[in-house]
Amino acid sequence: MRGKFIITFQPVKGGFKMSTRILRVVFFVVLIGSTLTCLWAQSPTSQTPPATTTVAQPISGGRVIVVVPRSKDAVLAYSKVTGQWTRQQVKISAAAIVPVVGDVVAAFQIGNKVFAFGAECGRWASVSLPADSKAFFELDSDCVTAQTAGTYHVFSPKTGMWSSINLEDGEILPHPNVWPSGK
Numbered sequence: 001m002r003g004k005f006i007i008t009f010q011p012v013k014g015g016f017k018m019s020t021r022i023l024r025v026v027f028f029v030v031l032i033g034s035t036l037t038c039l040w041a042q043s044p045t046s047q048t049p050p051a052t053t054t055v056a057q058p059i060s061g062g063r064v065i066v067v068v069p070r071s072k073d074a075v076l077a078y079s080k081v082t083g084q085w086t087r088q089q090v091k092i093s094a095a096a097i098v099p100v101v102g103d104v105v106a107a108f109q110i111g112n113k114v115f116a117f118g119a120e121c122g123r124w125a126s127v128s129l130p131a132d133s134k135a136f137f138e139l140d141s142d143c144v145t146a147q148t149a150g151t152y153h154v155f156s157p158k159t160g161m162w163s164s165i166n167l168e169d170g171e172i173l174p175h176p177n178v179w180p181s182g183k
Contacts, residue, residue, distance in 0.1 A: 062103035062141070063119040075099055075115070077106050082122035088115055103141040104157040116144040118157030127153050127162040 059066045065078040075088045075097060081104075090097065090110060099108045104119040112129045114137045129135045129148050137146040144155040151173065153164045164173040 059099055059101045059106075061101035061106065064101050064104065064106045064117065066099040066101050066106045066117070068097060068099065072097075075108060077117040077119075077124065079117075079119040079122040081119045084122055086117065086122055086124055088117070088124040100139045102139050102144075105139060105142065105144050105155065107137050107139050107144045107155070109137055114144070114146050114153075116155035116162070118155070118160045120157045121160035123160030125155065125160055125162055127155075127164070129153075 056067050056069050063080040067076045078085050097108045106117040115126045117124050133148040135148045146153045
């Protein structure tokens with residue numbers, strides 16, 4: 001059999017005998033295996049930034065990369081589909097903003113406003129939820145949703161727009177989209 005070998009032990013007086021050639025091969029494999037395990041288990045500290053770093057850390061999904069820059073006045077998203085970065089300015093410090101990234105969408109929330117980015121169109125859009133609601137968004141791999149007591153909002157990564165319905169009567173609501181001043 002090619003690629004496989006069988007080690008046989010021959011009984012001898014006082015124990016078992018194995019050929020020295022096979023013993024050397026087994027010792028070498030065990031030695032190399034344990035050395036590689038030790039090297040793999042060590043994490044080089046020079047490549048891992050300290051926990052208190054102020055460097056922006058990209059968050060990557062399937063076709064989206066999101067970064068909150070050190071200035072914390074914007075959230076940037078890179079679309080692997082369009083090959084471009086898009087900036088979403090924020091009016092408050094982005095220190096508390098935690099972007100969530102899916103396969104083709106990314107989202108974050110500031111107060112009652114939910115911002116979503118679509119990789120397929122390379123655009124940010126936001127929807128304002130009622131100020132008195134305790135609504136929050138949910139992110140799936142291919143859409144962002146937000147629900148309040150009476151409305152349901154869905155963000156499409158293809159169109160870069162929110163679409164909303166009234167949950168009481170099923171009415172499709174007028175465009176709730178708010179776009180940033182620039183792309």
